[in-house]
Amino acid sequence: MDSMRDVLDIELILTYLAPRMVLILITWIVVLAACLVDLWSGVSTAKAVQQKVYSHGLKKTITKFFDYWKVCAFAWMFDMVCFTFDWYSSPYASVLIALCVLLRGGEADCEG
Numbered sequence: 001m002d003s004m005r006d007v008l009d010i011e012l013i014l015t016y017l018a019p020r021m022v023l024i025l026i027t028w029i030v031v032l033a034a035c036l037v038d039l040w041s042g043v044s045t046a047k048a049v050q051q052k053v054y055s056h057g058l059k060k061t062i063t064k065f066f067d068y069w070k071v072c073a074f075a076w077m078f079d080m081v082c083f084t085f086d087w088y089s090s091p092y093a094s095v096l097i098a099l100c101v102l103l104r105g106g107e108a109d110c111e112g
Contacts, residue, residue, distance in 0.1 A: 024091045027098035034105040035065040068101050
């Protein structure tokens with residue numbers, strides 16, 4: 001039973017893994033916010049040029065949202081595997097993906 005306790009060490013999980021998971025959750029919220037800003041920007045641009053908002057444009061935003069989440073899920077899996085190494089101390093992949101989404105969204109919003 002002691003070996004099972006070593007495997008499921010709650011103190012280790014709370015002190016090592018929990019802060020990193022909170023940071024990953026924050027990056028996922030940032031990606032969600034970027035998608036919502038993209039949606040808002042698209043709707044406001046359509047209103048400014050007096051176009052109707054069609055479901056095709058909304059579907060593109062939803063598709064983009066799920067594409068971003070797929071990439072975030074892969075970054076999360078990469079981070080989880082790399083957390084087993086001593087030199088990998090933060091969720092670098094998740095933060096990098098969130099920054100890329102923000103830069104991509106900002107670039108698209110500045111163009112449109």
